[in-house]
Amino acid sequence: MTAPAGPAPGSAAEERPGAAEPPAPVIELQGVGVGYDGRTVLSGLDLRLAERRIGVIGQNGSGKSTLARLLNGLVVPDEGRVLVDGRDTRTEGRRVRSEVGFVFQNPDNQIVFPIVAEDMAFGLKNLGLPKKEIPGRVAGALESFGIGHLAERHSHLLSGGEKQLVALASVMVMRPRTVVFDEPTTLLDLRNRNRIRDAVDAMAPAAVVVTHDLELVSGYDRVLVVHDGGIAFDGAPGEAVAWYREHCS
Amino acid sequence: MNTSLYVPGNTPLHRLPAGAKFGVLFAAGIGLFLLAHPGVLGAAAAVAAVLVLSARAPLAALRARLLPVGVMLAVLFAATALLQDVPAAVVMLLRLAALILLALAVTLTTRPADLLEFFERLTAPLARVGVADPERISLGVSLVLRFVPEVFRRFQEIREAQAARGLKANPVALLVPLIVRTLKAADDVADAIDARCYPPPRRPSGGARTEENPT
Ligand SMILES: Nc1ncnc2c1ncn2[C@@H]1O[C@H](COP(=O)(O)OP(=O)(O)OP(=O)(O)O)[C@@H](O)[C@H]1O
Ligand SMILES: [Mg+2]
Numbered sequence: 001m002t003a004p005a006g007p008a009p010g011s012a013a014e015e016r017p018g019a020a021e022p023p024a025p026v027i028e029l030q031g032v033g034v035g036y037d038g039r040t041v042l043s044g045l046d047l048r049l050a051e052r053r054i055g056v057i058g059q060n061g062s063g064k065s066t067l068a069r070l071l072n073g074l075v076v077p078d079e080g081r082v083l084v085d086g087r088d089t090r091t092e093g094r095r096v097r098s099e100v101g102f103v104f105q106n107p108d109n110q111i112v113f114p115i116v117a118e119d120m121a122f123g124l125k126n127l128g129l130p131k132k133e134i135p136g137r138v139a140g141a142l143e144s145f146g147i148g149h150l151a152e153r154h155s156h157l158l159s160g161g162e163k164q165l166v167a168l169a170s171v172m173v174m175r176p177r178t179v180v181f182d183e184p185t186t187l188l189d190l191r192n193r194n195r196i197r198d199a200v201d202a203m204a205p206a207a208v209v210v211t212h213d214l215e216l217v218s219g220y221d222r223v224l225v226v227h228d229g230g231i232a233f234d235g236a237p238g239e240a241v242a243w244y245r246e247h248c249s
Numbered sequence: 250m251n252t253s254l255y256v257p258g259n260t261p262l263h264r265l266p267a268g269a270k271f272g273v274l275f276a277a278g279i280g281l282f283l284l285a286h287p288g289v290l291g292a293a294a295a296v297a298a299v300l301v302l303s304a305r306a307p308l309a310a311l312r313a314r315l316l317p318v319g320v321m322l323a324v325l326f327a328a329t330a331l332l333q334d335v336p337a338a339v340v341m342l343l344r345l346a347a348l349i350l351l352a353l354a355v356t357l358t359t360r361p362a363d364l365l366e367f368f369e370r371l372t373a374p375l376a377r378v379g380v381a382d383p384e385r386i387s388l389g390v391s392l393v394l395r396f397v398p399e400v401f402r403r404f405q406e407i408r409e410a411q412a413a414r415g416l417k418a419n420p421v422a423l424l425v426p427l428i429v430r431t432l433k434a435a436d437d438v439a440d441a442i443d444a445r446c447y448p449p450p451r452r453p454s455g456g457a458r459t460e461e462n463p464t
């Protein structure tokens with residue numbers, strides 16, 4: 001089953017970031033091992049990720065966030081290497097991050113600037129986009145998430161759901177080819193969780209979603225279960241969730 | 250609760266341009282450190298308090314902002330009194346109180362966007378001679394602006410959590426978790442900044458060429 005990857009129903013957005021639907025980059029982990037302070041968290045990982053919607057589930061502390069951070073070079077492996085379309089995250093981290101966006105669990109820590117539009121512009125400035133193109137891109141991205149009215153608001157005074165949408169928009173405005181999400185809905189109520197879910201389902205780039213919300217990944221192309229320092233199960237969502245329920249509860 | 254530093258309003262302080270307010274704050278800061286007479290410092294603190302009140306911020310908002318500062322001042326006062334003597338501690342207390350209240354009066358009445366713009370203009374000449382990077386400075390100022398209210402908010406959360414467990418207000422018990430949590434958040438924000446490809450390429454000349462800087 002494939003997640004709906006076309007334009008979101010009802011989000012009549014012309015300036016949809018990445019509407020051209022670029023092919024998902026191929027992310028390869030080769031013999032990856034990583035730990036903190038000498039304690040191994042993940043080891044011997046060999047993975048090839050190219051599907052459009054990939055879920056990652058697993059217990060607390062199993063290493064899901066570490067895996068997610070490996071994908072865009074926020075964490076570099078102690079052993080082995082991670083390649084995004086052949087680019088090593090260790091030596092080309094910045095370039096990799098321009099293609100692999102990252103949405104964190106807590107939007108408070110992701111939003112940097114006090115005004116929404118300024119925060120959206122931050123990533124574009126970092127990409128070296130000419131100043132005069134920035135306002136148009138920002139407005140388009142906000143519109144595509146139905147939050148154009150928030151542009152001049154104080155980012156830290158928004159509601160949790162609005163903040164997470166702004167965080168998502170601020171990543172999407174950079175037109176990444178894939179976006180990694182680390183528990184994007186954990187802090188949200190049901191309505192906002194559904195808003196984020198729909199936004200993720202509808203967006204053009206590929207997505208790797210770490211979550212404890214097993215229902216979120218039910219329509220995905222592939223689901224990984226992180227357990228005991230490695231990928232304990234890798235397959236279709238139904239089977240992965242069943243495996244997880246049986247072995248980890 | 251709104252713990253952002255700025256409280257919208259239309260008082261004389263709100264209407265004053267950011268540059269003027271910061272100019273006065275800067276001059277007052279220097280003045281306060283040159284003066285050591287407790288009476289003069291006390292008067293300065295009183296004037297500063299009046300200015301803060303003139304911003305007409307809701308009292309609850311003022312309380313939230315001043316309480317953590319009060320705790321830190323109390324700790325500093327006690328430490329100075331012990332290590333030096335009480336008169337020195339009084340001078341230090343009045344001086345810092347006056348400065349903090351003045352800074353509060355400025356931040357309460359200046360929109361964050363105006364503040365950023367002011368700093369960018371201020372540092373533009375430095376940028377032209379290549380000493381400072383205005384983008385970096387505005388990022389730094391934004392980070393301060395975003396962290397200060399958060400520290401207030403965390404302070405209150407921790408205090409409430411401790412009160413709920415029957416702990417009496419104890420500065421050390423408050424400050425340690427406050428510092429730990431703030432550092433953790435700072436770490437996360439640093440990651441988020443990295444994840445969005447900071448820093449920009451050297452000369453923003455148009456192309457999306459990005460230089461490599463391995464981490
Ligand atoms: N920066 C760090 N320094 C030290 N240890 C860390 C760090 N980040 C993670 N760890 C440890 O690595 C292990 C895996 O952490 P990780 O955050 O990847 O787990 P997770 O699966 O995302 O957990 P959760 O579901 O709670 O988010 C944990 O034992 C954690 O304590
Ligand atoms: Mg995690």
